[in-house]
Amino acid sequence: MFALGLSEQVTVGLGLALGGGLGGVSYLLVADSPGETADETMTVSAETERAPEPQPIDLFDGHPDPVLYFVDEGHGPIVRAANEAFGTTFDVPSDRLDGTALSEALLVAGIDEVDAETVSATDLDVVALSTAHDEPRQFRLRTAGVPSAGYLLLTPLGTAAN
Missing domain, CATH: 3.30.450.20 (PAS domain)
Structure with a gap:
């Protein structure tokens, strides 16, 4: 099992992109050594849904x-x-x-x-x-x-x- 130490902070967000698709941002702050921080930011997007097919x-x-x-x-x-x-x-x-x-x-x-x-x-x-x-x-x-x-x-x- 993975456990985060007290010096590690993780932030995850989910929002709606301007183009109508869903997007997410995660922010990870990890202390490599006392007084130092590594900063990583990642953006994830998903395609918008396609129009429905004719039914029946x-x-x-x-x-x-x-x-x-x-x-x-x-x-x-x-x-x-x-x-x-x-x-x-x-x-x-x-x-x-x-x-x-x-x-x-x-x-x-x-x-x-x-x-x-x-x-x-x-x-x-x-x-x-x-x-x-x-x-x-x-x-x-x-x-x-x-x-x-x-x-x-x-x-x-x-x-x-x-």
Whole structure:
């Protein structure tokens, strides 16, 4: 068992860093010989938590229509997941969209009528035109979730000529 002598002093602190992560500081004061002190300071930090994954995952992945899960992380809405239907519909690997701006995902889908800030800030239910393929198609765009985090569902309605 380790015991500290009376001449040794240990201080440990835990605080919140400015960037939102946890941090800790320990201060160790040890007397090497009478009248001398050694000073060591150590800072420890932890990464901030990542945004939650879409739940329930099986409903998200198995949905027949394109779906994006987005989170506003302070610099605008970011796509955290796209289901396979999104990848198939817009000919993009769905796992590549993780971490991209929602505005870029909308451009991949060929939708420029709706901006990312509108998607993340309001309950959206609008018909928009996608020009991602040779033949323009209409999609009904709806959001579900709380402001700044949720799902964007793109339900195909048909070609623009219909």
